[in-house]
Amino acid sequence: MNDMLIGAIAMASMVAGLFFLRFWRSTGDRFFLFFALSFFIEGVNRLVLAPTAQDNDGTPAYYLIRLLAYGLILFAILDKNRPGKGGS
Incomplete structure (x- = not known):
């Protein structure tokens, strides 16, 4: 069941990326x-x-990759809202 949910999350992430x-x-x-x-x-x-x-859920690789992904979102928001940028 857990593998199916991880696959569904991966698919949803890919679909959002395509969107x-x-x-x-x-x-x-x-x-x-x-x-x-x-x-x-x-x-x-x-x-x-x-x-x-299931084996090594607490390794830093999980969190560093997620930090990179969420950092890109944060950078996109900050880049979009920079003063004097002009919109795009």
Whole structure:
């Protein structure tokens, strides 16, 4: 059951990444590109680390990869809201 849920989360992350990638292609805004990359990283993280999830769940690799993904989201938000940026 746990493997099925991890697969569903990975699939949902990939679909969200494709969703943001589509908006990036139509607008050219880096904000959507950073969000797409973040969701793709999260989806790949779930797929690659899923077989070893029960054995070593507390390893730093899990958290460093997630930190990178969430850091991209934070960077996208900060980059979008910089004063004098002009919008995109």
